[in-house]
Each structure stands twice: as C-alpha cells, then as structure tokens.
Amino acid sequence: MLTDTAVGHRAPAPFDAAAIDAELDELRERVGSDIDVALPRAAELERRAEVLGEPALRWRCTLLRADMTERRGDLGTAMRLAWQAREWAAAANCRRVLSHAHELLARLYRVTGDVLAHLDHMMQAVGAMDDTVPSGPRISCMVKLADAYAETGSLAASRERYEEALRAAVAAGDLRRQAMAFNNWAYSEYDYGDMRLAREVIGRMVELSRQGWELDYCDYDTIARVELGLGNHGEAERAARAALAAYETDATDESDAVAELTLTLATVQRHQGNLTAATESLEISRTLCDEVGLGLLAVRVQREAAELHAAKGDFEQAYRALDASVAAEKRLSSRQREAQARNQQAVFEVSEARRLAETFRDQARRDALTGLSNRRFVDETLPPLLARAAADGTPVTAALLDLDHFKRINDTLSHEVGDRVLAEFARLLTRAAGGNGIAARFGGEEFLLVLTGLPRATATARMEHLRRAVADHDWAPITGDRRVTVSVGVTMAGPDSTAASLLSRADEALYEAKRAGRDRVHLDVKCRWRGMRDVPE
Numbered sequence: 001m002l003t004d005t006a007v008g009h010r011a012p013a014p015f016d017a018a019a020i021d022a023e024l025d026e027l028r029e030r031v032g033s034d035i036d037v038a039l040p041r042a043a044e045l046e047r048r049a050e051v052l053g054e055p056a057l058r059w060r061c062t063l064l065r066a067d068m069t070e071r072r073g074d075l076g077t078a079m080r081l082a083w084q085a086r087e088w089a090a091a092a093n094c095r096r097v098l099s100h101a102h103e104l105l106a107r108l109y110r111v112t113g114d115v116l117a118h119l120d121h122m123m124q125a126v127g128a129m130d131d132t133v134p135s136g137p138r139i140s141c142m143v144k145l146a147d148a149y150a151e152t153g154s155l156a157a158s159r160e161r162y163e164e165a166l167r168a169a170v171a172a173g174d175l176r177r178q179a180m181a182f183n184n185w186a187y188s189e190y191d192y193g194d195m196r197l198a199r200e201v202i203g204r205m206v207e208l209s210r211q212g213w214e215l216d217y218c219d220y221d222t223i224a225r226v227e228l229g230l231g232n233h234g235e236a237e238r239a240a241r242a243a244l245a246a247y248e249t250d251a252t253d254e255s256d257a258v259a260e261l262t263l264t265l266a267t268v269q270r271h272q273g274n275l276t277a278a279t280e281s282l283e284i285s286r287t288l289c290d291e292v293g294l295g296l297l298a299v300r301v302q303r304e305a306a307e308l309h310a311a312k313g314d315f316e317q318a319y320r321a322l323d324a325s326v327a328a329e330k331r332l333s334s335r336q337r338e339a340q341a342r343n344q345q346a347v348f349e350v351s352e353a354r355r356l357a358e359t360f361r362d363q364a365r366r367d368a369l370t371g372l373s374n375r376r377f378v379d380e381t382l383p384p385l386l387a388r389a390a391a392d393g394t395p396v397t398a399a400l401l402d403l404d405h406f407k408r409i410n411d412t413l414s415h416e417v418g419d420r421v422l423a424e425f426a427r428l429l430t431r432a433a434g435g436n437g438i439a440a441r442f443g444g445e446e447f448l449l450v451l452t453g454l455p456r457a458t459a460t461a462r463m464e465h466l467r468r469a470v471a472d473h474d475w476a477p478i479t480g481d482r483r484v485t486v487s488v489g490v491t492m493a494g495p496d497s498t499a500a501s502l503l504s505r506a507d508e509a510l511y512e513a514k515r516a517g518r519d520r521v522h523l524d525v526k527c528r529w530r531g532m533r534d535v536p537e
Contacts, residue, residue, distance in 0.1 A: 370426035
C-alpha cells in the first residue's frame, strides 16, 4: 500500500506570521484528513495572512484550500487555484510556493490520467525547491517524483530518486520519511513483479524498527504482499495481521484501509489453505466495500472470491464470481472514463481561461502602436528586478530616451508619419535591448531601456551605439529629408535604489542631455554600482 506523510493537527494558534507558518506546515502534512475542520481553518489563515501583508503565506493557504477542494471532487476550482499560485510564485520568485504548486498540479493531472504531465510537474516541483523548503516536504516531494517515474515505467530513474530521497532523509534523521521512501519503493517493485528487489528494500525498511521507527499499517501491508509473492506464507500472514493491528492504533479515518488490509489477509489465508478463515476475512472486506462504495476494491474482492471458490473446488461459483468481477470492472471502467472526461474538460476550461487571461494580461502591459512594454509593465517588473539585483550584485542600467523635436514631425509631416517614426524607433530600441533588457514606451516620444548584467562601460557603449544607429538610420522613406535623433539619459542602480529613484535619476540625466544640445548620451556621474569606477562621458 502506497503511503503519504501524516501528522496530527494542533490547537489554533495566535495569528502572527510565525504561528501561521507553523500551522500551515502541520495542515499540509495531514491535508487529506478532517477536511471539514481543516478547510475553513485554511481559509481563516488565508484571510489573516492577507491582513498581515504576507503574500507567500497567503498563497500557501490557497494551495492547501485547492488540495482539499480537489479531494472533495471539485478538480476545476483546485486547478484554477493551483495555477494562480504557480503564476504568482513564478513572478515573485517564491520557490517554496512554486514547488508546492507544481506538486499539487502533478497530482491533479494524475487524476485526469495524464501521467506524463504528472511526471513533468513533479520534476518542476523538485527543481523549484531551495533552502526555503523545509526538509520534510522536500523529501516527500522527492519520493513522489520517484513514484511518478515508476508510474511511467522509468524504473531506473525511479530507483535513483528513491535512493536520493533516502539519503536526504538519513541526513535529516527523518525515520518517518525513510520508511515512506522504502515502502513506496518496495510497492513499486512489487507492482512490476520484481519480488527479489522488493524484498531487499523491505529488509532495509525493517531495519528502521531497530532505530526506533514503528512500522505503520501501510508498511506491514506492503510487506505482506511481497512475502506472499515470494511464497513466504507464514511471514505474509504475520505482516497482514500486524497491518490490521497497526491500523487500530493509528486511529486514522481512511475508509478503504480496513477493507484493503482484510483483503490482503484473505488472500494470504487462501494461499495457506485456510479457506474457512479466508472466507470470513473476504466477507468482512466485501461488506466494507458495499458500505463505503469502494468500486475498484470491490472488483478485487470479486476476483479473490473467484479464486477462493476455485480453491474449494466449486468451479461453477468461481465462474460466476469471475463473470461478476468482469462486469463490475466494465461498469467501473465506464464510470472512470466519464469521470476522467469530466476532469479533462475541467482542465481544458482552466487552460483555456489561463490562455485568454495571459493574452489579456499581455495586451494590458503592451503599447499597441509599437508593441513595446508599457509603463504598467515596468511598474510591475522593475521593483522585483532591482530587489534581485541588489541581493546578488547584478548591475542594472536604466536609460530614458526622448526623440528630439518629435512634435515638429507630427505638426509638419502628420501624426501618421509620427506613428511610423515611433514604430521604427521601437524596432531599433528592441534590437539594442537584446536578450538581457527591457524596452518600453512610457508615452508620447519617451522610452525606457533597462539592461541587466552588463558592466557600466559596456552598457554605456550600447546606449551610444543606439544613439548613432538612430542618427545614421535611413529615415528618408518615412520623413523625407528630416533627420531623426534621440537624447539619452543614463544611470545605474545602486544597492538601495528603488524604481522611483532610478527613473528620477535617469530623467535628470535626460534633461542634461537635452540641455547640452540633444542627440547625445548623458551619464549620471553620481551613480555607482558597488564601488565601480565612473566611465568618462
């Protein structure tokens, strides 16, 4: 039986950031239990995090709500919330939320039957993790990636990931997640029929009990299945009974657990030849399946009933049970296809909504005439860019550019000609931005160019090259014999620069370029980046 992590809830804590952070960790660990209690609690924590001005905490709450919403059957809402969290985290470079969002998306796509998308998102979940992700969720995420590889048949990659997760769990002293990795690995090998390797992995898991780890019912159930596959019936029965006993002490509320554990015991008892006990155990499992509506498990119970009737020599009953299991499997398969179709439709609707939203979002942040980014885009993008640059020491150069005497072009040649000049200049500006810059139109004939990662001399030289390119450009097809030139004010960000202060200094430099006669680049001589020497103008 595959396992996930689980811990108990704690009592409500005071609403400060640290308390919300700690409670979110615990809620996530047991996200599938007590949803009636946990879901409104997550919503309350989300409201408090928003009041506190803690967006990362707020989005972590949103992801928990999305997870629990899907477990209640609303995949469409869960998918929308997960994608919203992913987009915020990507824009804010919040690796913890980004990793969690991809992990949840992986499970949502798995529900739709898209195992490749499941694997892709798990890979992104692991790739997004950094030091802000606690070791527990980090290791669990690595185990789930290994599970995803196993589901796609990539056994070599799966085994490598299980070992990687185990090394991390050992380094963290986390016995529970060591057991989780061993259990899931063993179950995957059992599923693919490699009983020898499954038994070897189980041996390593049992060793944990000598280090203080108490095996749970999932662990024992996996042991029972593997021992049965190896023909060790006595060991299998002991493990199956230990699984049932462990479930009683775990006090969990998984509705299918007892039915599945009892089915395992019935199968073991049949192989031992204890057909009376097997019949009793199977009847318990069948009753639980009927009470809770466990369709897939009910099919397995019917198949085991057919095997049990055959073992008793009652082949007519065996045939009837087998026929009933085939019919039930067809009905279940039909319902699953319908559910999968509904889920895929929900995914399509979310994907289409995201595509349209991204289109509208791009349109709202782009200048219609030139195709460049607009002021709104700059206002959203520049502050986080400066924050990251200040953190890692990346140089940032900002230049404000103004087409010289542009009003004369509009007044004497027409606004249509002016628009063509703006569009052509935008093309030259885009070329100057290259792959490491932001080119934007602020309005009218004023533009912005932001370059990152370039030393002062290189960035300034690029601005001068752009000025010459504009002056030397063949404007005759558009403006006749009228020249087009540009004035450029350049500054560089410092460790404490804000978007407002950076643009203000660039504007002052632009004013100096105009005052000195236009068609020139003026460098803000006061700007310095972590002690770099000024470059003479």
